[in-house]
Amino acid sequence: MKVLKSTGVALTGLVLALNMNFNSQSVSANYNATESIATEEGHIISIGEPSLKEFKLFKALTSSSSDLEYENEILNEEDLESITQKITVNTDKNDFSIEVPVELNQNESIILYEDEEGNTYNSANIVDLNGDSLAVIDITIEDALLSTSVNDNTLTIDVDSENNEPVEIQVMAAAASFGTYFSSGKWITRDGIVSLSLTHKPYLTSASDVGEAGVKKKDSWSKVKTRFSSSVNWKNTAGLEKQFNCHFDFAKFKNPWNIEPARPNTSYAHHVANACNPPIK
Secondary structure, X not given: OEEEEEEEEEEEOOOOOOOOOOOOOOOXXXXXXXXXXXXXXXXXXXXXXXXXEEOOOOOOXXXXXXXXXXXXXXXXXXXXXXXXXXXXXXXXXXXXXXXXEEEOOOOOEEEEEEOOOOOEEEEEXXXXXXXXXXXXXEEEEOOOEEEEEEEOOEEEEEEEXXXXXXXXXXXXXXXXXXXXXXXXXXXXXXXXXXXXXEEEOHHHHOOOOHHHHHHHHHHHHHHHHHHHOOOOXXXXXXXXXXXXXXXXXXXXXXXXXXXXXXXXXXXXXXXXXXXXOOOOO
């Protein structure tokens, strides 16, 4: 495992809020991150320097002092490359926003995980032009609330802290491979039916929240598709994906997962009702 680190310090001075409008103070830093990680598909990802924006409907005239420190750390492991930006903010404001640019180079985009009710989380997939996941992003914080939005591949992290203590935020981009999620994958035949048998690792099914689980599900499926879709056995992609998602959602502790191209592409609810294996007619 190889670890690389770089650091940066930025300061904000006097912030004046007038006319009850939002006021932002961007932070300029001496260090511009140039480290990067590479995805299995050859895409390059790096995290640029963060900037601090303080916002609140202040009184007619308010002054504040803030400073931001950050460190970029890169881990290169056999099946996983990641870059983590560790940000520490010292501010006398309880509410503030940080902008973190994610530097991409091949028309990729960032998609926040969204559940069936439309709630978004602080986890995202970096996807290619076809919508296939290349890497995942996860944002965490201690002792404060946060929400994340994305605009032009810049993460805007809104923080709501109950005190004026330093706030620590981590932004991690991780580029996994098939081997990150699975110890093996192979075509087999059982009961006369061709099946893709996937033996998953604990990393795939361990997650701190719904958002992290959701982006891992999408990313791991993309790795399966990349690895096996060129096989003559690969058919019925939409049906295979529903079987895969059903196993992820409801059969995490079953190993291996077996998904079969011959099974019909019915509704997801029908997959769930049939233990992820809709009957072959």
